[in-house]
Amino acid sequence: GQNIDQPTEMTATEGAIVQINCTYQTSGFNGLFWYQQHAGEAPTFLSYNVLDGLEEKGRFSSFLSRSKGYSYLLLKELQMKDSASYLCAVRGGNTDKLIFGTGTRLQVFP
Amino acid sequence: DADVTQTPRNRITKTGKRIMLECSQTKGHDRMYWYRQDPGLGLRLIYYSFDVKDINKGEISDGYSVSRQAQAKFSLSLESAIPNQTALYFCATSDFLGGPTQYFGPGTRLLVL
Numbered sequence: 001g002q003n004i005d006q007p008t009e010m011t012a013t014e015g016a017i018v019q020i021n022c023t024y025q026t027s028g029f030n031g032l033f034w035y036q037q038h039a040g041e042a043p044t045f046l047s048y049n050v051l052d053g054l055e056e057k058g059r060f061s062s063f064l065s066r067s068k069g070y071s072y073l074l075l076k077e078l079q080m081k082d083s084a085s086y087l088c089a090v091r092g093g094n095t096d097k098l099i100f101g102t103g104t105r106l107q108v109f110p
Numbered sequence: 111d112a113d114v115t116q117t118p119r120n121r122i123t124k125t126g127k128r129i130m131l132e133c134s135q136t137k138g139h140d141r142m143y144w145y146r147q148d149p150g151l152g153l154r155l156i157y158y159s160f161d162v163k164d165i166n167k168g169e170i171s172d173g174y175s176v177s178r179q180a181q182a183k184f185s186l187s188l189e190s191a192i193p194n195q196t197a198l199y200f201c202a203t204s205d206f207l208g209g210p211t212q213y214f215g216p217g218t219r220l221l222v223l
Contacts (some may be wrong), residue, residue, distance in 0.1 A: 023135070031210060042200060042214040087153070096141055096160075096210045097168075102152040 002026045004101035006088050011107045012078055019085050020073045020104045021098055028093030034062050034073045035087040037103065046073070075106075083108045113137045116201050122221045123191050131186045131218050133201030141204045142184040143212065144168075144176060146197040153200065159184055178185070186204035191222045 003025045012018040024032070027085035031050040049055055049064035049071060061074040073086055085103040092099055114135045123129050133142065144156040145168075155168030157176040165176060173195060177185045188195055198219050202212040 033211070040198075040217075040219075042216050045211050045213065048209075048211060089153075091210050096204050096212070097155060097208075098153075098154040098212060099157065102150060 002090075002092070002099050003110050004088055004090060006086075006101045006104045008102070009105045009107070011109060012108050014078055014080060014108055016078050017074065017076050018050060018078060018106065019090075020075070021072045022073075022088035022101060023073075024069050024071070024088070024090050024099075024101075026092045026099060029066060029090060030093060030095075031091040032062075032064055032071050033089040033091065033098065034060075034071075037085045037087055037090065039084070046086075047092065078108050080108050080110070082106065114201060114203055114213055116199075116215040116218050118217065118218060120219045122223065125192055127191050129188045129191055129220070131188075131199055131201075131220070132164050133184045133186070133215055135182050135201075135203045135215075137203055137205070137213065138181075139203035139205040139208070139213075140181060141206060142178065143204075144174075144184065144186045145200045145202065146170070146195075147200060147217075148197050156186065160180075161165045188220075191220075193222045196220060199206040 006022045034046040037043040047062035054063045059076045087103045088101040089098040143158040145153045159178045175187045201215040204212045
């Protein structure tokens with residue numbers, strides 16, 4: 001079966017670092033995406049990992065371990081505008097179809 | 111101008127009515143998708159199309175149909191709306207040559223009474 005797990009909610013303080021984990025079990029794997037979604041808005045692309053290791057993009061980094069079926073999104077120097085849901089999605093097999101987790105709602109407090 | 115647009119942005123309809131949601135894109139992408147999003151359930155794929163002559167069912171296609179009128183347009187129809195189709199609907203696009211990243215429209219909030 002297909003299963004993607006991520007925590008439902010997290011809280012953090014402005015200026016801090018937060019790590020959002022995602023574990024997956026899918027039939028086939030061809031990459032993992034992270035999207036950010038503010039309430040009532042469209043998901044926006046953050047990162048795509050297809051090989052093991054860390055991809056850094058400004059304040060955001062994403063890590064993948066294919067052997068462990070595990071990824072995390074690391075957000076540094078948190079800002080209030082980072083309060084949003086973060087969606088983990090797996091591209092299964094040889095297709096562009098994505099399987100989404102239910103998302104992690106992050107609240108950043110002053 | 112937005113690359114992926116959806117109309118209407120909000121819609122209230124009654125049980126049994128037929129309704130169409132429209133998606134247009136100026137990104138020149140060949141692949142288009144329809145998702146619905148429900149609280150606690152995440153995004154679920156309804157239908158997808160890899161080019162004008164290609165239509166495929168996603169994981170929750172029952173009660174829905176689609177039409178790919180042109181490369182830039184992909185419409186989702188609810189033949190006879192029911193209350194559990196109340197949700198936020200998103201259209202997305204991707205490009206075979208440009209990579210697998212999907213780009214989402216702003217969403218249509220649908221309420222079925």
